[in-house]
Amino acid sequence: MTGGLDERIRRLLDRDEELLASPWELFDDVREASEPAYYSEAMGAWVITGYQLLHDIVVDTDTWSNRSPTATYEFRDPVAEHADAIAQEPDMADAVRRFRSRSRGRVLNTADPPEHVRQRRALHRAFRPARLRALEPEVRSVSDALVAAFAHRGRADLVREYAVLLPMVMISRMLGVPEEELEMFKGWSDDFAIPIGRAKPSRDEVRSYIRSESEFEDYFSALVEQRQHEPRDDLISDVANAEVDGQPLTHEERMGALRQFLLAGNETTTTLLANIGHRLATDPELRSRLAADREQVPDFVEEALRHEGPVTGLFRVATCDTRLGDLPVAKGEFAWLSFAAANRDPAACPVPHEFNIDRDPNEHVAFGYGEHYCIGQGLARLEAKVGTEALLDLPNLALAPDHTDAFMDSYILRGRTRLLVTFDPVGHDGAEGR
Numbered sequence: 514m515t516g517g518l519d520e521r522i523r524r525l526l527d528r529d530e531e532l533l534a535s536p537w538e539l540f541d542d543v544r545e546a547s548e549p550a551y552y553s554e555a556m557g558a559w560v561i562t563g564y565q566l567l568h569d570i571v572v573d574t575d576t577w578s579n580r581s582p583t584a585t586y587e588f589r590d591p592v593a594e595h596a597d598a599i600a601q602e603p604d605m606a607d608a609v610r611r612f613r614s615r616s617r618g619r620v621l622n623t624a625d626p627p628e629h630v631r632q633r634r635a636l637h638r639a640f641r642p643a644r645l646r647a648l649e650p651e652v653r654s655v656s657d658a659l660v661a662a663f664a665h666r667g668r669a670d671l672v673r674e675y676a677v678l679l680p681m682v683m684i685s686r687m688l689g690v691p692e693e694e695l696e697m698f699k700g701w702s703d704d705f706a707i708p709i710g711r712a713k714p715s716r717d718e719v720r721s722y723i724r725s726e727s728e729f730e731d732y733f734s735a736l737v738e739q740r741q742h743e744p745r746d747d748l749i750s751d752v753a754n755a756e757v758d759g760q761p762l763t764h765e766e767r768m769g770a771l772r773q774f775l776l777a778g779n780e781t782t783t784t785l786l787a788n789i790g791h792r793l794a795t796d797p798e799l800r801s802r803l804a805a806d807r808e809q810v811p812d813f814v815e816e817a818l819r820h821e822g823p824v825t826g827l828f829r830v831a832t833c834d835t836r837l838g839d840l841p842v843a844k845g846e847f848a849w850l851s852f853a854a855a856n857r858d859p860a861a862c863p864v865p866h867e868f869n870i871d872r873d874p875n876e877h878v879a880f881g882y883g884e885h886y887c888i889g890q891g892l893a894r895l896e897a898k899v900g901t902e903a904l905l906d907l908p909n910l911a912l913a914p915d916h917t918d919a920f921m922d923s924y925i926l927r928g929r930t931r932l933l934v935t936f937d938p939v940g941h942d943g944a945e946g947r
């Protein structure tokens with residue numbers, strides 16, 4: 514076993530800044546050293562960087578379970594450890610009791626067939642193409658309004674002022690919750706991401722996480738109940754009234770689905786929009802090409818998804834003794850499927866490190882593949898397409914001289930946390946107008 518590689522994987526798990534910014538060389542080295550997978554002692558998992566092997570695993574849901582996608586069991590313990598101490602705090606005792614007694618069940622990304630198949634059938638209407646088509650003008654008006662709010666200034670942080678807000682506003686509108694509550698939503702969404710890709714969350718973070726879970730549960734339980742009696746055309750109503758063969762979803766399934774819509778949809782789409790903003794700000798030639806022919810924007814979005822996949826990797830666990838190629842794998846062992854690495858496998862994608870919107874085909878796995886293929890991909894693609902078009906309206910977009918890259922503190926999700934840009938001011942002061 515190559516000690517050097519495992520040492521570097523350990524640094525990624527410890528969220529070494531250089532590796533969070535650029536894990537690509539490490540992934541190439543792991544792929545080259547793999548026959549066909551590499552067991553990392555540091556991660557406690559087989560690291561999967563090859564495109565074909567990742568495909569083989571995700572379609573074999575009998576052998577590879579989704580029961581713990583965001584952490585091996587070892588990495589989950591710190592939350593439980595802090596919970597003991599937090600339970601001693603008088604104002605948290607109740608929240609911790611509820612946290613512990615709550616049955617989280619296995620829902621969507623933590624479920625396996627046959628439950629998973631039933632849940633997907635029950636929820637397939639939520640992101641139906643007709644609903645998304647009808648949503649396009651609204652996505653456009655939200656992204657234009659967000660851009661208009663800073664366009665006159667000639668400068669912005671595209672993460673804080675744009676990439677975070679567009680998915681948040683859209684998901685809260687789709688859910689059918691008031692926009693005044695956006696801040697609260699964002700807080701929950703950030704807190705739910707705390708244990709994802711973090712080996713050692715602090716006690717304060719775990720406290721926040723537990724509190725947010727309770728608040729979320731109270732808030733959405735009430736809304737679900739209300740929508741059962743008075744359904745509207747929104748996601749909460751779809752979830753509240755979803756059923757398969759006359760059987761409704763359970764309370765845990767409804768809460769789990771809503772929680773995943775909030776979490777899985779926000780950080781990931783924010784990351785995609787931030788990567789898009791970064792690319793537009795650093796490649797003027799490509800920006801001009803897209804501005805001249807907006808029909809090419811969808812190909813640009815696909816390449817942005819492939820080149821810097823927002824989900825670095827998620828786990829599967831073996832349900833029985835099996836093999837990865839010639840390598841024996843014991844029941845209970847984990848595999849970490851790196852979607853981002855697979856998208857840069859030269860065996861599946863020629864010259865993978867190059868950003869090239871003319872790739873054809875471009876069959877990336879940024880949204881996964883098979884059984885758990887992202888349920889929100891249509892919404893993400895719509896927001897990215899329309900969101901890109903709004904950014905193309907900013908003339909001479911460039912990185913601000915004081916911009917420095919900063920990345921999320923996670924080895925599971927990879928995304929920029931700031932993007933300082935400059936551009937020619939538009940609107941307000943009589944400049945170009947839009």
Ligand code: HEM
Nearest residue numbers: 621622773777778781782785879880881885887888889893
């Ligand atoms: C650029 C944005 C996004 C990316 C890169 C992304 C990526 C992914 C990936 C890789 C998976 C597969 C996980 C696996 O195989 O274990 C997934 C599943 C999922 N995504 Fe997304 N996603 C995005 C946006 C969204 C949005 C907007 C929503 C909802 C509003 C969403 C909700 C979900 C849910 C609920 C699952 C679990 C599906 C299942 O297990 O059946 N995602 N996503």
